[in-house]
Amino acid sequence: MSSDTPEHPQHGEVLLTMRGVVIDGFADERWHEIIRGVDLTLHKGEVLGLIGESGAGKSTLGLAAMGFARPGCRISGGEIVFDGIDLVAASERRKQRLRGSRIAYVAQSAAAAFNPAHTLLEQTVEATLRHGLRGRAEAEADARALYAAMDLPDPEHIGDRFPHQVSGGQLQRAMTAMAMAARPDLIIFDEPTTALDVTTQVNVLAAMRRAIEQFDTAAIYITHDLAVVAQMADRIKVLRYGEEVEEAPTEEMLRAPKHPYTRSLWAVRSLQKPGQTSSDLVLEIDGVTAAYGTVDVLHDVSIGLPRGKTVALVGESGSGKSTAARVVTGLLPPRRGEVRFDGTALPADLKGRTKEQKRRIQMIYQMADTAMNPRQTVREIIGRPIAFYHGLRGREVERRVERLLEQIELDGSFADRLPGELSGGQKQRICIARALAAEPEVIICDEVTSALDQIVQEGILKLLMRLQEDHGLSYIFITHDIATVEAIADEVVVMLEGRVVEQGLKEEIFAPPHPEYTELLLSSVPEMEAGWLERAIARRQGGAVADRLAEGGRDLPSPG
Amino acid sequence: MSESEGYSAAAEVGAVRMRRSWRERAWIELKKAPFTAWLGLVIILAYVFVAIFAPWLAPYGEADAQFGAYEPWSGAHVFGTDQIGRDILSRLIYGARNTIGIALATTLLAFLIGGSLALVAAISRGWIDQVLSRAVDVLISIPSLIFALMLLSIYGSTTLSLIVIIAVLDSTRVFRLGRAVAMNVVVMDYVEAARLRGEGLGWIMRREILPNIMPPLVAEFGLRFCFVFLTIAALSFLGVGIQPPTADWGSMVRENASLIQFAQFDLRAGITPLLPAAAIAILTIAVNFVVDWFLMKTSGLRDEP
C-alpha cells in the first residue's frame, strides 16, 4: 500500500493514506485547485510535519485528513483512507463519529477556537461524552489529569475557568488536552504555536511532544517554521502551491534537503553579518518614559543609534519596541526624557518638528499592505515625498521615481501599478523606495520582514544592507526574530516590559554570560536540529525570570 | 518543479492583474452582473428618463383639472382621472420628476452634511468627535419619521422645509456610517505615513481617505436614497409632505385611496390608487437590487475558502 514511501520500522501499521488528493476553493466565481494531487502516508504513532509558506495549502490538507473541507472548499478528487475507512465516500454521520474520538484537531488560535460561553472543562470533556466513550465523572477526572500532564497551573481548578480567563499559551495547552481527551489515534496540529511568543512557545511545544509520546498518538503537525517542526516530527513533507516539493525523515531533510526550495525555507538563517559599532551617534533616545493614557509603557529608556549602523530592538509582544519607535517619530510625545538628532533635541511632538526634521527620519511598516494607499499608483506613492520634500515637479519627479525603482531592483513598468497588483515582497520594496525618496538619514524598520516568506525576507534584508552601504543610512530595526537580528544588526537592544535589559554589540550580547531574560529569549529560539527542544527545556530549569514568564505566573490572574 | 532559485524581485510571483481603464472594468463587471442587477439598472434608467422628459411624455398638464372626477380608464385617460378631474397618467409621469427629484436633492444634502462632519470627526478625533458623536446619538434616538412630523408641524410643510428637515435627520445616519468607515481608514499605516511626512489635513482628507471610503459610501447612498424616498412618500401620504397641486406619488395614493373600495365592481378603478404606490415600490426594489450587487462586488461578501 505504501511501497513508495520509506519504511519506518519503529512505527506500526499504516493509519492514514491520501492518494492524489485534489481540493478546490471557490474564488472569483469559479473553482480553483488549492491542493493539486498530494499523496501522504502516516503510520500509527508517527508524527508528520507539514511545512510550507503562506498559501501552500497546508491547513486545507490537514483538515482533509479529517474528511473536512471548509465552507467554500470541496474535496474533488483522490482518496483519503483512515484506518480502512474511505473518508471521501463516508457519510457525514460516519465522519462525525470519527471526529473528536479517533481524529482530533488543535487550531491555530485557541482563543478563537474555544467557545467563550462555556468553561474549559465542559469543552474538554464534550467530545468524550458525546461520543459515549466515558461517563462524566470519569471524563472530568481524566481531563484534570491531562491538564496536569500538559503542565497547566492548578490543574484541579483551571477547568472551571472560561477561555477569556486564561492566557494564550495556557489555552493552547488546554486545547491539546481537549484533543487528547478521547485518546485519538491521530491529532491534526494546525500552526498551534504561531500566535505565541517564543518564550511561551517552548513550553507549549514540550507539553505537546510529551503528550503525543505518552499516548503514542500519530500527528500531522502543520507549521511554516522548519525549526519548530524539526522538534516535533519524525518525517517532514514540504508543500508549495498545493503540491508536494519533497518528503524525507526529519534528520535527512535538515542535513541534506534535495530541493532548492526547501533550502530557501531557512534562507534568512544563512545570512550573517559581523556587528560593528561607532561612537558617533546620529540618534539618541535619552531617559524616555512614555505612557498611553495614564499607563506607563516605557520606563526610562535610553538607546543610542551609531551613524551608518543598525540597532535591532528585540523583545516579545508588549515589550515596548514599537512604542519606542513612536516616540522617535513624534507620534507619542514622551512624559519624560528626550530624543536627540545629531546632538540637538527634537521637538517631542510631531507637530512641532520642521519639514526638514521629519524628512531625516523615515519609517517602514510591518504590513506593506496597509502602509500604501490602495488607490494610488506606485508612481504617486514614491513621487509624493520627492515633490513634498524636495519641491520637484513633472519630469524631474518621473526621473527620480525611475531611479528609485532601479535601486530597489524593480523596472520602470512598476510605476503604473497599484499596490493590489504587487506581491508581498514587491510591496515592501515600494515602501522602502518611498522612505528612500525622502533621502533620510535614519530609517525605522518596524518588523518589516516578519509578514514575508523566508526567501523574500532574505531579499529584503540584503536590499536594506546594500542601501545602508550606498547611502550611509542608519537603521532602527524592530523585530522579534533572532535570525533576522543575526542577519542585519550591528548592535542589539533587548527589551522587556518597557525597559531596556541590555544594549551592546551583537556579538557581545549573543555571547554568554547573559542577563537572565536575554538567556531565556535566546534559548527559546528553536534551532534547526532535532533534540534542541529537550536541551532547551533542560537548560531552562530554574531561573527566576523563566519561572515568572514560563506561563505559570505572568498570565494567570490571582485567584479571587 | 526544478527551477533554479535565482531570486529576483521583479520576477517574484504576485497576483498581477491586467491593467484596464475603469470603463473596461465596469463593462466586464456589468457583463458578469446577475439578472437582478441588470433589471434594477434598466428600471432606474427608465425612471430617470421619464423624470427628465416628463413634460414631453405626459399627455396632459400636471395640475390640469379640466376633466370629470373619477373618470374610468379609457383611451383618452389611460388610468382615468382623480377626484378633481386630473389625468392620472400625467400626474404619475410628473410625479416621477417631483418625487425622485426631491428625494435625490434631500439625499445629496444629507450626504453633504453627514459626510463632511464624519470626515472632520474621524480625522480630528478628540473633543470634536466626542461632541458630534454624542449629538448624533441623541438625534438618532428619536425615530426619524416622528421627528420629521414634529418639525413639520412647526415649520410647515413646504418643499424646502421638507428637504432640509429630512436631510438633517438623515445626515445623522450618514455621519455614523461615514465616521465608522473613515475611522477604519484613518488607522491605516498609510495615513500615519502621510502624517509623519508632514502632510496637511486637506491632503490627507482628499487624497488618502476619501478615495478609500467611496465604495461603502456609494452603496450607502443607494440605501439612504431608498429610505429618504420612502420617508417622503410616507409623509406625503400622511398629508404633511409634498403639498398639492404638485403631483407626487405619496399624496396620489392618499387622494385616490377610496377608489379601492370599488374593486369588486371595477377592478381597474380599484387598483388605480395602487399605481403610484407600485411606482414607489418598483424604484426602491430596483435600487436595492443594484446596491446588493454593488455591495457584493466591493466588500467581497462570499464564503471565503
Added chain:
Amino acid sequence: MHPVVSIMLQRLALGLMTLFFVSIIIFMAIEMLPGDFTQAVLGQAATEETVAAFRRELGLDQPAYIRYFDWVGGVLQGDFGTSFSGRASSGVDRSREVVDLIGPRLANTLFLAGMTAVIAVPLALLLGITAALWRGSLYDRAVNATTLSTISMPEFFVAYILILFLGSLYPVFPSLANVSADTPFWERVYRCALPAMTLTLVIVAHMMRMTRAAIINLLASPYIEMARLKGLSATRVILFHALPNAWAPIVNVIAFNLAYLIVGVVVVEVVFVYPGIGQLMVDAVTTRDIPVVQACALIFAATYILLNLLADIISIVTNPRLLHPR
C-alpha cells in the same frame, strides 16, 4: 461591584441622559414656533386680551428653563398640558387635556403593536435562522428575494394590497379597523387583522434579514468549526455552541425592529383609520396642535430609547466575558 452591574448602571445612566436631551429637543419645538402662532391658534379675530391670556397660560412670559422644568415636571406626573384645538378667538376654551386624548389611543396602539410582535417575532426568527442554516439553498434564496422586495415597499402599498384582496375583492376582514374601548377582545383581534398583517409583513422582512446575517456571522466563528471538528451533531452545535452566543445579536435585532414597529404604526393607523396614537399625532401635525405633537413625540422617543436600552442590558447580561470577569 460586579462589572456587569456597573456596566448596566452606566448604560442606564446613558439612557436617562439621552432621554433628558431628547426631552429638551422636543420642548424646544414650542420655542421655535414663529411669534404669531398664538394668533394662528386662536384665529385672526382674537382680541388682545385673549391672546395675552393664552400667552400667560403657556407661560411665555417666563424664561424658557422654568417652563422646561414645569413641562417635564408635569409629564412625570402624567400631565402633558392642554391641547391647542378647541380654542376660539372669543376666549371660550373647549380644549381638552392632552392626557385624555392620548390615554385610550395609546392603549389601542400598544394592542396593535403587541399583536404584531407576537406574530412577527417568532416568525422572523424562525425564517431567519432556517435561512442561515440552509444558506444558499433554494429556500434561502426565495426567502431572501421576497424579503428584499418587501422591505423596499412603502407600508401603505402593502396595506392597500391587503385591503384590495382581503378587504375589497374577498371581504374576509374589515378594511377599517374601528375599535373602541368596549370592543371585546376577539372582535378587536378580528378588526385589527389587516393592520397587524401589514405590519407583520414589513417587520418580518427586516427582522428576518438581520437575524440571518447575525446567525451567519456567528456560524463563521472558529469555535463553531472546532465544534464540528469534534464530531458533534448539527443540533448540538447549534444549541450548545451557537445559541449561548446568539442572544446578544438576536435581542438587538428584535429591539431594533420593535422600535421600527412603533414608527410603522403611524402610517398603518392612518390607512386603516385605527384610533391610535399615530393617527392622533398626524392629525395634530396637520392642525399644528403642538402640545399633542410634543406628547406623542416624547412617548414614541421614550419607547424607542427604552427598547434599545433593554436590548443593551440583555446583551450585557448574556455576555460570558462580562459575566465571568478575569
